[in-house]
Amino acid sequence: MRRVTIHDVAGKAGVSAAAVSHAFNDPERLRATTVERILVAARDLGYAPNPHARALHSRRVGVLGVLFPQPIATVFANPFFASFLAGIGTVTDEQGIGLLTVTPLRGSLEHAIASAPVDGFVIIGLDERHGEVAPLRKRGVPFVIVDGDAQTASSVNVDDESGAYAAADLLLERGHRDVLVLTFETPQEHLDNPRYGVGGRRLRGYRRAFADRSLRLRSERLIPTPVTLHGGDEAFSAAWEGGTRPTAVLAVSDIIAMGALRAARRLGVRVPEDLEVIGFDDIPLAAASQPPLSTVHQPIPEKGRVAIRLLIRELDEGGPRERIVLPTDLVLRESTKGGSESGSKRSLTRAAENLAAS
Amino acid sequence: MRRVTIHDVAGKAGVSAAAVSHAFNDPERLRATTVERILVAARDLGYAPNPHARALHSRRVGVLGVLFPQPIATVFANPFFASFLAGIGTVTDEQGIGLLTVTPLRGSLEHAIASAPVDGFVIIGLDERHGEVAPLRKRGVPFVIVDGDAQTASSVNVDDESGAYAAADLLLERGHRDVLVLTFETPQEHLDNPRYGVGGRRLRGYRRAFADRSLRLRSERLIPTPVTLHGGDEAFSAAWEGGTRPTAVLAVSDIIAMGALRAARRLGVRVPEDLEVIGFDDIPLAAASQPPLSTVHQPIPEKGRVAIRLLIRELDEGGPRERIVLPTDLVLRESTKGGSESGSKRSLTRAAENLAAS
DNA sequence: AACCTTTCATGAAAGGTTTCAGGCGCGAGT
DNA sequence: ACTCGCGCCTGAAACCTTTCATGAAAGGTT
Secondary structure, three states: OOOOOHHHHHHHHOOOHHHHHHHHHOHHHOOHHHHHHHHHHHHHHOOOOOHHHHHHHHOOOOEEEEEOOOOHHHHHHOHHHHHHHHHHHHHHHHHOOEEEEEOOEOOEHHHHHHHOOOOOEEEEOOOOOOOOOHHHHHHOOOEEEEOOOOOOOEEEEEOHHHHHHHHHHHHHHOOOOOEEEEEOOOOHHHHHOOOOHHHHHHHHHHHHHHHHOOOOOOHHHEEEOOOOHHHHHHHHHHHHHOOOOOOEEEEOOHHHHHHHHHHHHHOOOOOOOOOEEEEEEOOHHHHHOOOOOEEEEOOHHHHHHHHHHHHHHHHHHOOOOOEEEEOOEEEOOOOOOOOOOEOOOOOOOHHHHHHHOO | OOOOOHHHHHHHHOOOHHHHHHHHHOHHHOOHHHHHHHHHHHHHHOOOOOHHHHHHHHOOOOEEEEEOOOOHHHHHHOHHHHHHHHHHHHHHHHHOOEEEEEOOEOOEHHHHHHHOOOOOEEEEOOOOOOOOOHHHHHHOOOEEEEOOOOOOOEEEEEOHHHHHHHHHHHHHHOOOOOEEEEEOOOOHHHHHOOOOHHHHHHHHHHHHHHHHOOOOOOHHHEEEOOOOHHHHHHHHHHHHHOOOOOOEEEEOOHHHHHHHHHHHHHHOOOOOOOOEEEEEEOOHHHHHOOOOOEEEEOOHHHHHHHHHHHHHHHHHHOOOOOEEEEOOEEEOOOOOOOOOOEOOOOOOOHHHHHHHOO
């Protein structure tokens, strides 16, 4: 069964193929009656312009890719990414752009990137000098890096270090001296190098808060934890059963924190009376947890919106590279004592403001 | 800046364009040394085959679309869809297939469908005879319908009615006579017609349980509710403040049920002592809510997996149409009295089993 | 009636790849 | 001596659309 092409429509309407193309793309150039005739023929035949042929010619498909270094199932299981994608989606929907989630195919990110029919990428959690990203530059495919460092591309980050500092500082200020820190399961060298992603920057913030009071964050209090409810639960209960009796928990991610909350409840540890807990991210669920989670807020959907706008701008006008850092903000709820005052909202930079405006 | 093409590589490697093509697609046909030479040239130039040109010729892009009738932000905010997409993703990742989420662009689903560069669609929550879906058939684009009726395409559904029946039956069996039913905000005619989607079928199950005990589900106990935490919260508190004092709640969705749970806690209504609550879907969060939510389990990721496998099979072999119905299962947790026994797992049909097998 | 402008429509080329049907050179079979 | 088959590679066509330059017809002016 051959697919119906522009020529079939042309034949049926008694015009040339070019005329059919015009009827769809620039109807002004044709007489109204002709356009009508063509459109009717097209509908009868069930014709729709072939997106590939169109893309081949115009060098645009109208689809942007969001690149994740982990399997797609992991991505969708993570509320952080859901929120991020939702932010991106608000922009693409209204601009008439499609969204392709690009994840390693059969384990190969390289293959996934090469075969993705997109006009550009938003890359999250992967550094520009990562082996799979570099070829994009060479091929002239534009991209924007989120939560990572970039020299030759625009990037969108969040002030992880300040946020982490604020969280740790609050706990230390309140006199906590035995703080359990639940970190990402990232290789040590990445955690130590702030250029390598969020994990390192957040940890650095915690450490600086300790250092500023001449304290030290002892490495046996640092527990690498899978970013799942179960991971956080497990990590906290294991520590507890190992005899550790922390009076506070700092988690680099809300999911992990919520897992710890669950474990604490099960173990009969009262939050916040016996244990204060602060997460990171402020995912939508954080406010709905039991008890509502104090956390470092970052504007997740904005991050997505800013990134995709930057990408679209680069695509449309070849706009200048920008390096944007969005503010973080300590939000106190009920997993810390003294209820729900919130940190001060710092103002966005001018550039970020324009891009964040809906 | 011209993009590097197959001809550039051919020139550099001193072979024809066809040879380059073979080097990538069917290396066996070329001498090993030639392949090597071509690949080196390609890497030096930063060449990657243009996906559009390739798709134009082969009539395959290696991307499948998942079609949602609502804005993308809504989709990603909904844990049900996240879980569904995760299920689909496990299959596409391992098969090397890309995933495009297709949602109305600038409000036009028709435009979104027409311009999506995909080989086929999984369509969720939209009926086959919907105006936007019909043209696909004509254009020969294969699709599979999920949570909807289909005559000319394969479909994957869940036994909504039995699940709903089981939930309502349990509550009535326990003597509840004042049950609040939180439904979707679907037009009445859709709710009444079981062919029109899940809402209608679930409601029908509830109703049948009432009818079987010669009771009637009074329409003022039926409250249309937005599918959000807030929606469920609002709906329950509004009813309570209006003087209604139900002893049980049936919600057509877990999110709604969890909203009701939250409202109940705020109003000082004890669950399950004063109020028993049963949701629908069994999203991952349901087990983690406070208290853990009793609900009608449906195999969400399996639904995605089965649907996408059906689609892939149709694409590859033009396999036969199938109409699959997966089982639902009442799962009792702590939002109902008497703890956590669970209903019997009914077995899948043979066809569904093959497709669900990971 | 000749000429000029507009308006509407077309043919052909371009965009980058894959595939089909050979071509080339050479040794083996007849 | 001729053909065939083999291994390796290539030219050209096909995939479907858009756009550029151009042509034809229609309508108006002198």
